[in-house]
Amino acid sequence: MTDQEALHTYALRLADDLLILSHRLGEWCGHGPVLEEDIALTNRALDHLGEARNLLTYAGQVEGKGRDEDDLAYLRKEREYLNVKLVEQENGDYAHTIARSFLFDAYHLPLMEAMLKSKDEQLAAIAGKAVKEATYHLRHSSDWMIRFGDGTDESHQRAQRALNELWTFTGELFVSDEVTSKLVEMGVAPDLGAVKAAFDRTVNEVLAEATLSRPEDGYMATGGRQGMHTERMGFILTEMQYMQRAYPGAEW
Amino acid sequence: MMGDQNPITEERILAILDRVKDPEIPVISLIDLGVVNGIDVSASGAVTVTITPTYTGCPAMDVMKADILTELGNAGIEDVRVELVLAPAWSTDRITEGGKRKLKEYGIAPPETTADIRALKGKAPIVECPQCGSEDTVMLSAFGSTACKALWKCNTCLEPFDQFKCL
Ligand SMILES: [Zn+2]
Numbered sequence: 206m207t208d209q210e211a212l213h214t215y216a217l218r219l220a221d222d223l224l225i226l227s228h229r230l231g232e233w234c235g236h237g238p239v240l241e242e243d244i245a246l247t248n249r250a251l252d253h254l255g256e257a258r259n260l261l262t263y264a265g266q267v268e269g270k271g272r273d274e275d276d277l278a279y280l281r282k283e284r285e286y287l288n289v290k291l292v293e294q295e296n297g298d299y300a301h302t303i304a305r306s307f308l309f310d311a312y313h314l315p316l317m318e319a320m321l322k323s324k325d326e327q328l329a330a331i332a333g334k335a336v337k338e339a340t341y342h343l344r345h346s347s348d349w350m351i352r353f354g355d356g357t358d359e360s361h362q363r364a365q366r367a368l369n370e371l372w373t374f375t376g377e378l379f380v381s382d383e384v385t386s387k388l389v390e391m392g393v394a395p396d397l398g399a400v401k402a403a404f405d406r407t408v409n410e411v412l413a414e415a416t417l418s419r420p421e422d423g424y425m426a427t428g429g430r431q432g433m434h435t436e437r438m439g440f441i442l443t444e445m446q447y448m449q450r451a452y453p454g455a456e457w
Numbered sequence: 458m459m460g461d462q463n464p465i466t467e468e469r470i471l472a473i474l475d476r477v478k479d480p481e482i483p484v485i486s487l488i489d490l491g492v493v494n495g496i497d498v499s500a501s502g503a504v505t506v507t508i509t510p511t512y513t514g515c516p517a518m519d520v521m522k523a524d525i526l527t528e529l530g531n532a533g534i535e536d537v538r539v540e541l542v543l544a545p546a547w548s549t550d551r552i553t554e555g556g557k558r559k560l561k562e563y564g565i566a567p568p569e570t571t572a573d574i575r576a577l578k579g580k581a582p583i584v585e586c587p588q589c590g591s592e593d594t595v596m597l598s599a600f601g602s603t604a605c606k607a608l609w610k611c612n613t614c615l616e617p618f619d620q621f622k623c624l
Contacts, residue, residue: 241597241598241600241608242598244598244600244601244602244608245598245599245600248600248601248604249600251514251516251604252512252513252514252604253514254514255510255512255513255514255515255604256513256514258514259513259543326544327543329544330542330543330544330546331543333543333544333545333546334510334512334513334543334546335513337548337624338512338513338624341599341622341624344599345599345600
């Protein structure tokens with residue numbers, strides 16, 4: 206694997222996490238439990254999508270085959286998407302949606318903070334824009350985790366159930382492989398060990414305040430980073446890619 | 458080529474850009490907003506305007522780009538490129554004092570404090586109601602009608618209002 210291939214793959218992984226999470230959050234549009242949260246989730250979806258666009262554009266430039274953000278977002282096949290399985294999981298109830306975002310935010314913020322020091326100028330610049338938004342997002346999801354956990358019996362149970370169901374998808378966020386090792390060595394990608402330590406701190410702190418318990422680390426689902434997804438992924442792409450597949454090159 | 462009476466200068470372009478408004482907040486200009494990173498005029502009169510996005514996903518950036526081309530075109534400046542760059546990153550600290558005043562007059566509470574990341578992690582700031590000036594206000598939602606705004610309510614005059622998020 207060349208440096209260029211590693212960087213292209215890495216940028217796609219970062220982009221796909223945000224693209225797919227953005228799509229999931231967008232599904233809440235018009236269905237939020239209250240107006241403010243409906244707006245919050247679509248705002249978050251927009252932030253994630255913006256970051257994904259920057260990363261996809263960059264991934265296309267690094268690849269050097271003339272693919273732009275739209276080609277990469279709309280015209281790849283399922284096995285070519287490199288997002289973690291966590292972000293493709295269904296919305297479920299509101300606790301489930303919030304827990305999924307909370308676990309992602311707790312990883313994404315320290316990742317972006319560390320990325321500010323990347324030797325790759327474009328990744329550092331993208332992180333420079335993303336880091337404040339990621340802080341804002343983590344505050345939103347943490348507030349809700351605490352409200353649910355420390356709320357009624359019902360909300361506590363639902364938040365705990367969501368955590369228990371999603372926990373198996375958190376391990377994949379911190380798996381190193383040939384791509385990350387190469388880029389960490391080059392000073393381009395942050396070391397995932399340090400990101401994991403920050404993730405643990407945030408999760409432990411927020412769950413303690415929320416009176417929720419941290420699930421035990423058991424079997425961890427992986428494969429998303431290699432393009433192996435859960436059955437939910439096909440449904441997402443079917444909806445997301447419909448327009449470009451039906452009307453190739455459509456713009457408005 | 459333009460005649461000598463109308464040379465293409467940075468000052469002239471700056472004045473024209475001050476007429477291009479934020480498409481979502483039509484009272485403040487791109488200069489007030491602080492999104493213009495640089496203006497470059499080459500010896501042959503080719504103009505490059507560099508702008509930086511306010512928020513990562515801000516859909517207004519494409520409109521701003523088009524509006525810059527239109528407004529400069531109206532002034533007879535046709536050879537223009539608008540480039541979008543991410544660094545140095547925009548923050549609400551770049552909104553001018555004039556811009557903050559115009560936001561307030563329009564009914565949007567300006568960003569209250571420094572955009573330093575430490576301020577984001579601290580406790581909620583005091584935001585003055587743009588309608589009645591009361592400081593007895595409360596945030597209803599951290600997310601508002603556009604990517605750049607949060608939703609607040611005034612406990613004194615009971616009116617809801619937008620606040621420009623401090624990022
Ligand atoms: Zn008031």
